[in-house]
Amino acid sequence: MKPQEKIGGGQLFALLFASRAIGLFTFTVPQETGFSAGDRVLFTVPFCLLCLLFAVPGLLVGSRHENGIAGAARAASPLLAKGVGVFYAAAFLCAAALGALRFELFVGTVLFPESSTAVFTALLLAAAAAASLRGVQALGRTAAVLLALLAGSVLFLLIATFDRFNGLNLTPPLENGAGPVLKNAFRSAGRTTELAALTLAPAFTRGRVKKAAVGWLTAFSAAAAVIFCWIGGVTGRYGEQQMFPLYTLTEVARFGVFERMDAVLTGVWILVAFLQAAFFLWLAALALKQSFDRKMPPAGAFAGATAVLGLFFLFSALADRTDGEATVYTSAALFLLSSVVIPLTVLLAGKLTASSPKPDASPGRG
Amino acid sequence: MKKLLSFFFALSLPLLSGCSFRRPPELSERLIIEAIGVDKTETGFAVTVQSLNDLAVGADEGTPEGGVTKCCTLYGTTVAEALASVSEETGLSPLYSQARLLVLGYETARDALPEALDFFLRGQNTRADIAVAVAARSAAEIAAADFGKDRVGADVLTDMLEAGEENGTAIGVPLYRFMDLLLSETDAAYCPLLAVKEETASDGEGAECIGTVLFDGTIIRTSLTKEETFPLRILTEQLNGATFAVLSDHVACTLRVTRKNTKIRVLKTPENARFCLQIDVKCDITDLSFRGDPEFLPLDPDLVRAVSDAASRLLTERISGTLGRCFYENGCDVCRFRQRLRLRYPTLYRALAAQGRLSPADLPCEIECRVSIRRTGKEVLREGDRQ
Amino acid sequence: MSDTPFTPSLSSNLRALKELLGDSFDLIVRELAVAGTKAYAICFDGMCDELKIAEALIKPLTDPALKKPPDGTLFEAVRDRLYKGTDVKTVYTVPDAAQAALDGNLVLLAEKEPAALTFSVQGYPRRSVGEPLSEQNEKGTQEGFTDNFKDNVTLLRRRLRTPLLSTELLTAGDTSQTPVVLCFIRGRADAAMLAQVKNRLQTAKLDAALGAGCLRPFLEDRRPGLFKGTGVTERPDTLAAMLTEGRIGVIVDGVPYAVIVPYLFSDHFHTADDYLSGPAYAVFMRALRVACVATAAALPGFFVAVCVFHPEIIPSDIMFDIAKAESKTPFPLMAEALIIHLIYEVVREAGLRMPVAVGHAVSIVGALVIGDTAVTAGLIGAPMLIVVALTAVCSSVAVRLHETVSLIRFALILIGGLTGLYGVMLFSGLMLTELCAVAPFGVPFSAPVSPFVKAAQQDTLLRAGWRKLGRRVTTVKEMKFE
Structure with a gap:
């Protein structure tokens, strides 16, 4: 990719933050007991540390080659490069489907409980496919604008509920030990499929990938801590009983004559879900392009969106049958493979290729 | 040509898969609910719904015949079942998001509080900050209290509670706060106590706030008078x-x-x-x-x-x-x-x-x-x- | 036209020229004797200033006292000594001479001269400099561009009296051969951008370039979109200001507009008055314009979406009034919105096209019949009428975005009515991405907001005082991604 087609570190930060934010906004309180409001604020610390740890393989392999993991894999073996490309393309499509599934749960529960959400998911993916065709620079700039909107809307929400915040509604952290905190930190880290994007980031980012990644994880964790604290302080145990506590917080927000702020903030969340889907679709196309050295035709974006829709239906059916457990394990597997296992494998392959003796180029004598 | 075909193919997928999209009712087809009263009966619950009077029928100018609000009482084994029959009764689709007041009958609050509140805890369309109150007798008489033809009862009652908050004689509690206190293992919930006025007002009976009800868990423990509510506001750090x-x-x-x-x-x-x-x-x-x-x-x-x-x-x-x-x-x-x-x-x-x-x-x-x-x-x- | 060169034979030159120009009634061919040498003056009646021709050309050339110069040096003598005017050129091919005549020049052919002289004696009717009709302002100049490109260049030069201001003459349109002037400030305009603009203008496949709108698509991205990376202005001061920021202006003959390249999204919210008022007021007005454009584009769709799908947002006090008003109308809210906005567009179009004499009648019909009677008859609700009125007023604030805003508005009404806020936000996201994707000549359309260019923030939404603004001019080169 030419330097003028790449995005800056700030835009990468915005893309990653906005993409992960959808998980934050649609978070649900785990059903198991023992994970209290205070724990939720505290768990963002181990979550951040875990994510930083798991980001290391991806960042390392990305720094090896200007094309990220695809380039590093190709340097090791062209076959490995193709395999890596196909895997990451599939991984990003699965990540898009999981994101759509999470968002579909929100839309189907809150916005349109009486309508089929498949239509809305299809609309989201169609729009995302169209947006992904515009390239990473368009997505990066859009993310920067959305990040400002996001920050503004969350700040507005905090101000609108400021008078209702009461620290007494929180609970002391670690009341039930560190177990629930660490368990949920692992679970949430396992949903951070954006870490896989760091393996390809050098291909589309002008420098400062590490800074952007560290900044993103730190800022996101801090924002999550503030939001969880606020939810607990305002809605208390009522919020914990609701499917989407942050949405409940927006329901009780009030500013002047404007009462229910939920629709306004829902709008921002829809934008963010759209951006996440577009970003993952674009990353899938990039993974294939880097590995097969062939640009995807525009129809490929819509084909990818159709594939995501198919995966969405699949995951939805699996989730229904397994009470949601299947998506948790799928997400965790995806995360481990794309962020840790494959990058380490490529790193190892690269080292082996570098250390293996090269065949003697000079002609034999005698 | 290929692009066009791909576009229609992609568009047809959700349409042909049987996905449907239901057009929501227009505003004029909705029953705008202002207040809900819940009373326990022998067979379940009686839910009294105060709503804005039929918009399509009524004078262009001035107050519609029968007043700006109307009430109807619905019955069911659960609150949700009772409310589900409101469309049948009125022919309109209920809109809960504008409801400002939830009144629980005294006996209901005493004996069946979790059952009465469960619908409002789970319902996505109800407001989380709807004001909660307990009626001294039945919620129906509060929800149906007459404040005059031109006045919406829910508005008057919530204004009354807000005024009471100003002079310390009432303590308004939104639903989410009430639920938070009810669900707490340490704290006590409370909410205003409403009663129909003894003396008749100029054009109707009216209702008033006569104190505060206190709960221990989901059980009513005691009630305070208006004068005792003032120190309660100090104790709960809510005195304005x-x-x-x-x-x-x-x-x-x-x-x-x-x-x-x-x-x-x-x-x-x-x-x-x-x-x-x-x-x-x-x-x-x-x-x-x-x-x-x-x-x-x-x-x-x-x-x-x-x-x-x-x-x-x-x-x-x-x-x-x-x-x-x-x-x-x-x-x-x-x-x-x-x-x-x-x-x-x-x-x-x-x-x-x-x-x-x-x-x-x-x-x-x-x-x-x-x-x-x-x-x-x-x-x-x-x-x-x-x- | 093939490049047929002139020959020393006057008759054959004349014949070739007449053949090319055809048998038009307004083609004047006057025979002269210039110092004893036979010559012909050719021009188009009405295109040239007859008095200037008589005084500056015919009179000195036909002076009987003139001595005959040596063969082949007549034109030299005419050009250097005899002609009293300023602009004279020598052309060596028949098509060039024909084009010069078509441009309003007088062409002189003479015996034994294998060339032609062209004299700039234009005298065609032209509009005088007047107020810009589409870009009014309060405190700035009241001069606007005219239909003549030379006058427009003059208006520009009066404002940028710097030797660095360059104006290159090109032509556009195979048939129309419309003069097009490329204006830029040397050293400020990006050389690569300039080369690209020139190349696109020169290779534009156009039969007749009769307006700036014909050339704009060639200066924009190939992919059609709602957002255009070029803009137009009717004001010479605006063009001058834009040129100082390193942009390139394209003045097209025949239209009182100049095309500006690149034109960013934030430029749509700037006016000349912003720089002539105090900074605080300028900032306030810019924010107001942004809000107006957002309102004009999104309010109707948002209103429909909220009323149909998300009535919980509506404050209770207003809800009853809206519901009551809408209960009386026979149409669903989305249909009502579409109908009334279509009517508004029709009224607006009628206002632009109709003769002035019937303007009052249309205003009365629009105001009374549509505004009052339709509501009284219960065809549309008063809240919807308020929405359309607000939309109409807001859309007049940023006129340059009217096309884009109108299309987005209708799309949002449809989408809002069918899918609610969900569809509205998805579409908005898509539009935002489209906006961010446009990059005219490598400069992001959404700059300097995204990507954020700190130095340019002093004149984007904010407007720093002149003491700060005057210190440093941010050029578009700085926003270009390398």
């Missing part, structure tokens, strides 16, 4: 402004609270914890008269000091009385002592909880209330006091 009268042998004085600062400190003792309630109230004198003497009283520092002391004693007495009534007699932890202990000394809290030593008797409290006079209006000072 109020007036109260201070009477002594010679002087009758009305004070208006301008600022209040409540500090509840948790003090750890070797065996348990105790609490220190420090209340600092700043007031303005709004009127002052010498009892039995028609002359205007000049204000001097001694008089002001005397009024301040009398007010402090009065408030301390009232606060102690209310605290005793709520917490020490009925176990309603309105000051959230246990929660404060839990946050401040979590280990001690766990130890005491394990030993079962978190009852009111185990958590003594000292009250210090100081009233200071900030402004006295147009002062008339003695010559020697002029600066």
Whole structure:
């Protein structure tokens, strides 16, 4: 990719933050007991540390080659490069489907409980496919604008509920030990499929990938801590009983004559879900392009969106049958493979290729 | 051509897969619900719904025939089932998001609170900040109370509660706060108590707030009068402004609270914890008269000091009385002592909880209330006091 | 036209020229004797200033006292000594001479001269400099561009009296051969951008370039979109200001507009008055314009979406009034919105096209019949009428975005009515991405907001005082991604 087609570190930060934010906004309180409001604020610390740890393989392999993991894999073996490309393309499509599934749960529960959400998911993916065709620079700039909107809307929400915040509604952290905190930190880290994007980031980012990644994880964790604290302080145990506590917080927000702020903030969340889907679709196309050295035709974006829709239906059916457990394990597997296992494998392959003796180029004598 | 085909293919997928999209009703096809009253019956629940009068029928100008609101009562084994039949009764699709008031009948609140509230806890369309109240008798009579043809009952009642919050005689609680307190393992829930007015108003019966109901868990423990609600607002740190009268042998004085600062400190003792309630109230004198003497009283520092002391004693007495009534007699932890202990000394809290030593008797409290006079209006000072 | 060169034979030159220009009634061919040498003056009646021709050309050339110069040096003598005017050129091919005649020049052919002289004696009717009709302002100049490109260049030069201001003459349109002037400030305009603009203008496949709108698509991205990376202005001061920021202006003959390249999204919210008012007021007005454009685009769709799908947002006090008003109308809210907005567009179009004489009648019909009677008859609700009125007023604030805003508005009404806020936000996201994707000549359309260019923030939404603004001019080169 030419330097003028790449995005800056700030835009990468915005893309990653906005993409992960959808998980934050649609978070649900785990059903198991023992994970209290205070724990939720505290768990963002181990979550951040875990994510930083798991980001290391991806960042390392990305720094090896200007094309990220695809380039590093190709340097090791062209076959490995193709395999890596196909895997990451599939991984990003699965990540898009999981994101759509999470968002579909929100839309189907809150916005349109009486309508089929498949239509809305299809609309989201169609729009995302169209947006992904515009390239990473368009997505990066859009993310920067959305990040400002996001920050503004969350700040507005905090101000609108400021008078209702009461620290007494929180609970002391670690009341039930560190177990629930660490368990949920692992679970949430396992949903951070954006870490896989760091393996390809050098291909589309002008420098400062590490800074952007560290900044993103730190800022996101801090924002999550503030939001969880606020939810607990305002809605208390009522919020914990609701499917989407942050949405409940927006329901009780009030500013002047404007009462229910939920629709306004829902709008921002829809934008963010759209951006996440577009970003993952674009990353899938990039993974294939880097590995097969062939640009995807525009129809490929819509084909990818159709594939995501198919995966969405699949995951939805699996989730229904397994009470949601299947998506948790799928997400965790995806995360481990794309962020840790494959990058380490490529790193190892690269080292082996570098250390293996090269065949003697000079002609034999005698 | 290929692009066009791909586009239609992609578009047809969701359409052909049987996905449907239901057009929601227009505004005029909706029943705009303003207040909901829930009463328990022998077979389930009776839900009284106060809604805006039929918009399509009615004069272009002026009040529709029958008033701006109308009521209907629905029956079902659960609240949800009862409300589900509202479309059948009225022919309109219910819109819960504009409902401002939820009234629970006394017996319902006493005997079936979780069942009555479950719909509002789970429903996505209901407002989380709808005001909750308990009726002295039945919720139906409150929801159907007549405030005049031109007035929406829910508006009047919620305005009344807000006004009561201003003068300290009522304590409004939104649903999410009420549920939070109900679900808490340490705190006590409370909400206003409404009753139909004894005397008829000029064009209707009307209803009023007569006090506050206190819960311990989901059980009604006791109720406070309007006068007792004022100290409750101080204890729950919700006093915005109020007036109260201070009477002594010679002087009758009305004070208006301008600022209040409540500090509840948790003090750890070797065996348990105790609490220190420090209340600092700043007031303005709004009127002052010498009892039995028609002359205007000049204000001097001694008089002001005397009024301040009398007010402090009065408030301390009232606060102690209310605290005793709520917490020490009925176990309603309105000051959230246990929660404060839990946050401040979590280990001690766990130890005491394990030993079962978190009852009111185990958590003594000292009250210090100081009233200071900030402004006295147009002062008339003695010559020697002029600066 | 093939490049047929002139020959020393006057008759054959004349014949070739007449053949090319055809048998038009307004083609004047006057025979002269210039110092004893036979010559012909060719021009188009009405295109040239007859008095200037007579005084500056015919009179000195036909002076009987003139001595005959040596063969082949007549034109030199005419050009250097005889002609009293300023602009004279020598052309060597028949097509060039024909084009010069078509441009309003007088062409002189002479015996034994294998060339032609062209004299700039234009005298065609032209509009005088007047107020810009589409970009009014309060405190700035009241001069606007005219239909003549030379006058427009003059208006520009009066404002940028710097030797660095360059104006290159090109032509556009195979048939129309419309003069097009490329204006830029040397050293400020990006050389690569300039080369690209020139190349696109020169390779534009256009039969007749009769307006700036014909050339704009060639200066924009190939992919059609709602957002255009070029802009137009009717004001010479605006063009001058834009040129100082390193942009390139394209003045097209025949239209009182100049095309500006690149034109960023934030430029749509700037007016000349912003720079002539105090900074605080300028900032306030810019924010107001942004809000107006957002309102004009999104309010109707948002209103429909909220009323149909998300009535919980509506404050209770207003809800009853809206519901009551809408209960009386026979149409669903989306249909009502579409109908009334279509009517507004029709009224607006009628206002632009109709003769002035019937303007009052249309205003009365629009105001009374549509505004009052339709509501009284219960065909549309008063809240919807308020929405359309607000939309109409707001859309007049940023006129340059009217096309884009109108299309987005209708799309949002449809989408809002069918899918609610969900569809509205998705579409908005898509539009935002489209906006961010446009990059005219490598400069992001959404700059300097995204990507954020700190130095440019002093004149984007904010407007720093002139003491700060005057210190440093941010050029578009700085926003270009390398």
